[in-house]
Amino acid sequence: MSKSTSQVKHILLIDDDKEFAELLTEYLACENIKVTACLDGASGLAKAFDDCFDLILLDVMMPVLNGFEVLKALGGNHKIPILMLTARGDDNDKILGLELGADDYLAKPFKHRELLARINAIFRRIAIVKNQNTTAINEPTEQLIINQVRINQATREIFCQNKLLELTGTEYLVLVYMLKHHGKILSKAEISEQVLQRKLSPYDRTVDVHVGNVRRKLLAIDPIDKIKTVRGAGYVFLQGEQ
Structure with missing residues (x-):
């Protein structure tokens, strides 16, 4: 080896x-x-x-x-x-x-x-975050705001109604991915491959729990649910009022 x-x-x-x-x-x-x-x-x-x-x-x-x-x-x-x-x-x-x-x-x-x-x-996940942070530093004015949730990739922070969300590294990546694909149904398999960097295994509940943790932390700040579960299909981050 x-x-x-x-x-x-x-x-x-x-x-x-x-x-x-x-x-x-x-x-x-x-x-x-x-x-x-x-x-x-x-x-x-x-x-x-x-x-x-x-x-x-x-x-x-x-x-x-x-x-x-x-x-x-x-x-x-x-x-x-x-x-x-x-x-x-x-x-x-x-x-x-x-x-x-x-x-x-x-x-x-x-x-x-x-x-x-x-x-x-x-380690691939970590590399993705570092690449995102480098891009954000080079383009500091680029911020994504969806349904009162704001990403500051330069500082690797996410705010809901201007209150800082305390997230683990993986929860941060899950929410960033959902925000960037807001309004689209994201399957558990897609989230696993794109965020966790591995294929989804049978009976694997990792994605469910991470999404559930993110949802719970968002609801602690804003009681209006921003994540919709689509039974048998996946999850959607709602766009909110346009």
Whole structure:
């Protein structure tokens, strides 16, 4: 396996399985990815506030603080993407993790190549955001305002009725994509491929939960729902009064 010539990425792994952490560190080093491992939730949480990481891999079942408690402590509006590692593919664990602010999840046991594919999908997402920010800085007057929701891509901020929305990185990308395609039905498969950078899997509720989180945060500011669910088809961000 050859090393990539691209810039080294840095991952924070929070998992109490020491053998797994050592194996993963060795495997990802071959992919030009550095791993800093913490073997309990408390030490992992302390590290998670550092700005030096590109991604956090967070296990659910851990001593001191479990993965859900770490997510709650981070507050659900973090900018570093979080990939949850859930035991036995428990759907309740997956949904709860996403609702608490995780960006994606992967059920144990998994193959290293499968984890690498998820990691690379998240890195592609990060690259999209950086490209959008560069474009916005070069064109600072370009702002999109739809149905009282305003994007400032130069600062990577979204406002509803001039109040700042506290979003995770993935929620930000989901809402930006919906705003840019307002009035159009967007299928879950399209949102997954264009925003999550991976194909939608059967029974995968990741898109549903992210859209639900965005809708809930919008409704907390404006009680008029801006996102319509089209049963069997997807979601529409409503244009509002013209």
